[in-house]
Amino acid sequence: AEMLKVNSELRYLELGMNNIGDAGASAIGPALTHNKALTTLWLGSNGIGNSGAKALAISVQQNDHLMHLMVEDNPFDDHQAHAEMDKAVTKNRRGAYPEGEPGADAPSSNAKVEL
Numbered sequence: 001a002e003m004l005k006v007n008s009e010l011r012y013l014e015l016g017m018n019n020i021g022d023a024g025a026s027a028i029g030p031a032l033t034h035n036k037a038l039t040t041l042w043l044g045s046n047g048i049g050n051s052g053a054k055a056l057a058i059s060v061q062q063n064d065h066l067m068h069l070m071v072e073d074n075p076f077d078d079h080q081a082h083a084e085m086d087k088a089v090t091k092n093r094r095g096a097y098p099e100g101e102p103g104a105d106a107p108s109s110n111a112k113v114e115l
Contacts, residue, residue, distance in 0.1 A: 004031035004038065011037060016044040016070070025052030029059035032066065040068040048074040050081065057084040067093045069113045086113045 001024075004013075018024070025048045032038070048056075053076035060066060061084060069089050076082075093101070 001027040001031045004028065005034040007035055008037050012040040013038060014042040016042045016046065019047050020052075021047040022049050022052035022055075024048075026055040029055035032056075032059040033062040035063060036065050039065055041066060042070040043074070044070050045073040048076055050076045050078040052076065053078050053081040053085075057081040057088075060085050060088040063088070064092055064095065067096060071113060082113065089113050 004010075015024075015028075020028070020043070024046065025043065028041075028043075029052075032041075043056075048071065053071070053074070056069075056071070057078075057080075060069060067089060069085055071082075071085070
């Protein structure tokens with residue numbers, strides 16, 4: 001997770017199915033607040049529960065670059081945390097593509113936070 005704080009090149013990080021759990025999500029979360037390069041993060045099937053989801057939600061709200069966050073197949077059921085992640089990622093996507101995403105018929109209102 002510390003590497004993410006200083007990363008300036010990595011754009012896509014796939015950590016799915018690594019069983020990082022709440023501890024891993026809580027470690028990755030704060031690193032995201034410093035990261036200005038990562039645009040896609042896949043954390044699916046990692047055993048992330050509510051405390052990990054909350055940590056991610058707080059951090060994603062402070063990151064202006066992450067546009068795709070996949071957290072599907074994790075056991076968290078904190079709908080507030082999901083909504084906060086969704087809102088932050090949608091804001092980032094709209095900032096990157098104010099006229100709508102390339103190839104899309106209309107500006108996307110759906111965040112790329114997948115459950």
